[in-house]
Amino acid sequence: MPQRTLHTDTLFNPLTKGVENGVSIVVDEDTGSVVKLFGRSEPLPAVLPEGDVDLRGKFVMPGFVDAHTHIFLHSYDENPSLNQKRDESFTERVIRAVNHCRVGLLAGYTTYRDLGSESMKEADCNVRDAINRGLIPGPRLFVATRVIASTGSYESRTENRIGGTCLPNGSDPADGADEIRKAVRRRIAHGADIVKFYADYRRRIMRYPPRQQHPYVGSVLHPPAQPNPDVLCYSQEEMDALVAEARLADCPVACHAGTKQGVIMAAKAGSLTIEHAYFADDDVFAAMKENGCIFVPTLAVCERLHVQRFPEISAQVKRAWDLGVKLACGGDTGTYPHGENAREMELMIEAGIPVVDVLAAGTVGGWKSCGGDQCGKRFGWLEEGLSADIIALDADPRQEKNALRMVSFVMKDAKIWKKEGAAIGMA
Numbered sequence: 320m321p322q323r324t325l326h327t328d329t330l331f332n333p334l335t336k337g338v339e340n341g342v343s344i345v346v347d348e349d350t351g352s353v354v355k356l357f358g359r360s361e362p363l364p365a366v367l368p369e370g371d372v373d374l375r376g377k378f379v380m381p382g383f384v385d386a387h388t389h390i391f392l393h394s395y396d397e398n399p400s401l402n403q404k405r406d407e408s409f410t411e412r413v414i415r416a417v418n419h420c421r422v423g424l425l426a427g428y429t430t431y432r433d434l435g436s437e438s439m440k441e442a443d444c445n446v447r448d449a450i451n452r453g454l455i456p457g458p459r460l461f462v463a464t465r466v467i468a469s470t471g472s473y474e475s476r477t478e479n480r481i482g483g484t485c486l487p488n489g490s491d492p493a494d495g496a497d498e499i500r501k502a503v504r505r506r507i508a509h510g511a512d513i514v515k516f517y518a519d520y521r522r523r524i525m526r527y528p529p530r531q532q533h534p535y536v537g538s539v540l541h542p543p544a545q546p547n548p549d550v551l552c553y554s555q556e557e558m559d560a561l562v563a564e565a566r567l568a569d570c571p572v573a574c575h576a577g578t579k580q581g582v583i584m585a586a587k588a589g590s591l592t593i594e595h596a597y598f599a600d601d602d603v604f605a606a607m608k609e610n611g612c613i614f615v616p617t618l619a620v621c622e623r624l625h626v627q628r629f630p631e632i633s634a635q636v637k638r639a640w641d642l643g644v645k646l647a648c649g650g651d652t653g654t655y656p657h658g659e660n661a662r663e664m665e666l667m668i669e670a671g672i673p674v675v676d677v678l679a680a681g682t683v684g685g686w687k688s689c690g691g692d693q694c695g696k697r698f699g700w701l702e703e704g705l706s707a708d709i710i711a712l713d714a715d716p717r718q719e720k721n722a723l724r725m726v727s728f729v730m731k732d733a734k735i736w737k738k739e740g741a742a743i744g745m746a
């Protein structure tokens with residue numbers, strides 16, 4: 320049966336941030352799209368037509384978009400001494416990604432913006448394609464492949480090895496405008512949907528071995544106050560060249576930036592999104608606003624890795640919202656467990672942002688962070704012709720704190736993956 324009808328009585332619209340009552344939605348599995356939405360004028364019969372889905376009594380909304388994920392990472396907390404890039408095989412990491420994609424989808428996440436394959440080269444493209452071809456269940460992936468960073472910045476430490484790196488490189492190193500333009504072309508040729516670059520990073524990571532990138536402060540005797548401070552990776556000219564080159568290919572850009580200066584430079588260059596910005600003030604947010612950037616605060620990873628500063632970081636995110644900065648929800652999922660993606664939205668709500676604004680940031684905001692129409696599809700709200708990504712929560716998140724974890728129904732591209740709380744179609 321290509322078409323089916325879903326009946327709702329509380330349907331959230333991220334565009335108006337309000338709910339609509341008594342709406343039914345016709346979807347088509349052949350096209351994966353919404354055929355139409357209509358307000359019911361008559362009560363429904365006691366027995367619904369075969370194939371119809373009864374979502375009355377639930378809080379129904381478009382599928383969640385996680386705007387910052389890593390499908391090849393699993394929680395750093397599981398084994399802090401494990402370096403996933405070094406200690407896990409390519410195959411193991413692919414198998415883990417398959418599992419991560421399944422649990423992410425079952426948690427209501429119908430789209431992932433996956434920002435860096437973390438030493439898995441372009442395997443994120445292959446997972447994306449496997450999902451799109453129906454081989455495995457998972458969110459719709461928009462991937463960055465390898466991130467672009469300057470030489471020696473987002474790389475593994477090398478000082479203890481002669482002739483070669485200890486670990487597979489996670490980045491595609493490029494320096495100077497010409498090399499950077501070439502790197503952008505290479506990323507797009509290799510299948511990237513989004514170009515991600517590093518405006519700054521902890522480039523002195525190698526000063527305090529044996530600790531690697533995580534946790535941030537190595538356990539050494541008498542370390543300076545900031546053993547590994549974030550410092551710039553690129554000049555303004557280099558960032559400008561990167562964004563301009565991506566624009567030639569109509570490809571959105573995401574920027575990792577921790578420092579104020581890094582954010583301001585990336586915003587000026589025209590990066591669509593700014594990731595993290597855990598040192599931010601009004602000048603930083605003004606730069607984001609002026610340049611139309613979307614801010615992806617990644618509170619969920621900050622909660623774990625920046626414990627002491629977390630209250631301040633949380634307050635900054637609320638300040639960004641107060642000032643009218645556009646937001647998307649992405650937790651850096653993978654550094655904490657896939658399936659718990661909703662932690663990011665919960666933390667944004669705890670920061671003081673109204674629930675309905677967080678729901679909008681977690682749906683249509685996520686679509687915009689994928690480049691909006693640049694990504695080739697429309698999702699994140701429900702309208703005729705859009706992707707039929709629909710989820711149902713067993714409680715209203717405006718009233719119930721845990722509602723975002725109570726996802727009992729998941730439909731992506733008009734195909735049902737979860738019903739009455741149980742996975743289906745995954746045999």
Ligand SMILES: [Zn+2]
Nearest residue numbers: 387389434651
């Ligand atoms: Zn990340």
